[in-house]
Amino acid sequence: MPRKPSPDARERILETATRLFNSYGVHAVGMQQIIDECGCGKNLLYSQFPSKDDLVVAYLRRCSGDWDDIVAGAAAAAGSPERHLVELVREVGTRVNEPGTRGCPLRTTFAEFPDREHPAHRVSLDHFMRVRAQLRELAAETAAPDPERLADRIMFIIDGLYTNGPIFGGEGAKVAVAFAEDVVRTETSAEPVESR
Incomplete structure (x- = not known):
């Protein structure tokens, strides 16, 4: 038996x-x-x-769940939707500087599996679409006249942190947080801001 x-x-x-x-x-x-x-x-x-693909998919789903921990940690430190967006950047900045971190596992795996039909590619893509939707929902709670633009800008700051955070360390994370604060302030101001 x-x-x-x-x-x-x-x-x-x-x-x-x-x-x-x-x-x-x-x-x-x-x-x-x-x-x-x-x-x-x-x-x-x-x-x-x-199969290895099954194991990789389980791994990516686990990594995707880490984003939920980041969102929860940022929410606990925020008092407003505007602050929540900034705290998300701060939380990512902290995590990318933990010892042994090589950036975002979902981003690196997405790059390793460029075939759009591969399950690892699809899980990674689904994760990024979910993150974008969450950021847009949060940005819609702010005073931003164009919350989608605000959310997309915050997402690009987060992407930059995952890419460059381990290179520039804590100083890079501080710059990213300051940049997020500037973006949120500009995008939620009463004055219309022209796109370039």
Whole structure:
């Protein structure tokens, strides 16, 4: 009679894969490396994740859930929708400067899987569309006459942090927060601002 996997087997495998994928990238990590690092058997890994694509999708969904933690952390520090947008930038700035961070896993995986039909590409794209929708909802609660423009500008600041934050460190995060404050102030002012 085959042994039943422990209830935490899937989580242990996913935790190991997350650590390895975050450190080296998805393509650089093979299933055997995950098996070796996790200390699980091949049969166990494949019973939980029938293919590497399944494991990558689970990893990306986990990473997408981290964004919800960022939104919650920013909401706790904000007193207004305008401040919430700025606090999102601050929270991302803090996270991208944690030791061992290589930027946004969803962005790097999106780049590793350019085929639009690949499940990893689709999960990453869905995540970015969800983030954009959340930012637009939040911006719609501000006094901005064009909340979509405000949201898109904040999203580009966040994208810049994920790309350059680990390079420029804490100083880069401070610049990004100041830039977000300027953008929110400008976009929510009573005076119309012309696009260039």
